[in-house]
Amino acid sequence: MPLSPVLRQQATYPFVRLGRRVAERRARGLEVIDLGMGDPREPTDARIIEALRDGVRERMGYPASVGLSELREAIAAWCGRRFGIAVDPERHVIPTLGSKEAIFSFAQVVLDHEAGRDSVVVTEPGYPVPERGALFAGATVLELPLREEHGWLPELESVSAFDWRRAALVWVNYPNNPTGAVAPLELFARLAALAREHGFVLASDEAYTELWAEEPPPSALQLDDWTNVVVFNTLSKRSSMTGFRSGFVAGDPALIDALRAFRPNVGTAPQEFVQRASVVAWSDEEHVERARATYVRKRRLLGDALARCGLRVAGGTATMYVWVAVPEGETSESFAERLLGLGVVVAPGSFLGPSGEGYVRFALVPTEEECARAAELLVQGL
Ligand SMILES: Cc1ncc(COP(=O)(O)O)c(C=O)c1O
Structure with missing residues (x-):
């Protein structure tokens, strides 16, 4: 077989x-x-569950892959309140079925073997899904170690210009699973500058931005220039909603356009009742x-x-x-x-x-x- x-x-x-x-x-x-x-x-939260129940209809058709406009608006408004930024719900956001599927499949959206963009950079130790998704998409994977003596941040100087230029995609995850480390906004800024210099996409997995003990961690969305930058976030950890499967991707409008083109192929829009519950979840702190x-x-x-x-x-x-x-x-x-x-x-x-x-x-x-x-x-x- x-x-x-x-x-x-x-x-x-x-x-x-x-x-x-x-x-x-x-x-x-x-x-x-x-x-x-x-x-x-x-x-x-009980109000979220109630919104889910209220969202069930007698007949539910396929959900549109761009999601409900109410959900995109709720996500954009949340990004605005949380990160002090302006997000356009039409151009900058797309809802996802939790963040795992979107993280897994993202390499397929950006890899271009013919153009020599055949590698994906990930950090380790880490959440295994970016690497798994890259391998299934046929990419070569370059692992950047995170070490205690470097504050669990990747040592960007250790990567050659050759490796940056082969990369289609570079993943980072802060606040970090498993180390609990937070990255300064400068790390995102340095990586975004490298992304534009060498032509790769910077993907920032921000599943844990809301679970902090000292002060709210920054997001790559706080960079002034989103060219080649996308952020993945989720209700799973923030709102204890792992079973609902609801997240989003936000950032560079060209990449969101690419996702709007890609995602109908996969059929991964959250069920409409989950989207209605998600509107409530993103709207409450x-x-x-x-x-x-x-x-x-x-x-x-x-x-x-x-x-x-x-x-x-x-x-x-x-x-x-x-x-x-x-x-x-x-x-x-x-x-x-x-x-x-x-x-x-x-x-x-x-x-x-x-x-x-x-x-x-x-x-x-x-x-x-x-x-x-x-x-x-x-x-x-x-
Ligand atoms: C770093 C990281 N990113 C993303 C996810 C995916 O979460 P979900 O698919 O529930 O949004 C997880 C889940 O454990 C995670 O640890």
Whole structure:
């Protein structure tokens, strides 16, 4: 049977293996608190759910791939309030079915093998989808390591002019999964200048902009010039709406035009009732402030326990992740295994890229009570 070589070579997603180990422990009746995956378990605001229900009609046709104008307007207005910028709902925004599918397929929109634009640059450790999407699109992938000594920012000087000129697409993700680091606007400005100098597209995955503990992180949308720049954002983390599947792409109108041409091929507009619920979600900040405060409390709770165990938080304070250095003499996997033995599930950093070795990621997704219990288990067991 014919099978894509990319699929054939794809090793079992390491999180699937981890999931099996967790299920085994649960089947033995042992306690498990899962801080492994980034799926928020906070409830979605009741008004959003109500709007979803109200949006269901007797007959629902195919949703238009450009989305409802009300949704584009709500997104543009949110961008305006949050980032102090002017966004045209017609030219600068397109809604997406969550951000994952849009991130995955974006390489297909910009790769041009004939013109010698055949590579995609990603950072690691990181969210694997930009790389997976690039590989399925037939691109060569260049991984830029993120290192603690460089504040988890990519070292742009290490990339040759040759590599920049081969790149169709360069991905960054700040606030960063898994390190929790925030990038200064200058990083976006430097990358956007390189994008225009060398002719690649800068794609900024900003899924976690609303989960911050100190001050609101910047967006690449705050750059004065959006030429060759697009931003991906989502309601998944901001509004605890992973199951709804609702996000957007905004930026350079030429790239939004390209997406308007591409996306009807794929059929990935969110269902209209999801779009109606999304209008409510983007138009309200109160529920986001509440969620943010909860994450801050959970971070403090876990941070205190980690400090008592002599463990060092190596990453930043944004996102829902706590990025922790493993004790000397242990690997990411062996330490994660030891924590699983205590009933606490974390993601080994090595699952997220080679530069993640030496760290583990705690996702602050369980309830506050469960996080408090995880903290207790750590303090008792380590
Ligand atoms: C860095 C990053 N980007 C994007 C996403 C995709 O989120 P969604 O497809 O739910 O919008 C995730 C999900 O975990 C993520 O970690």
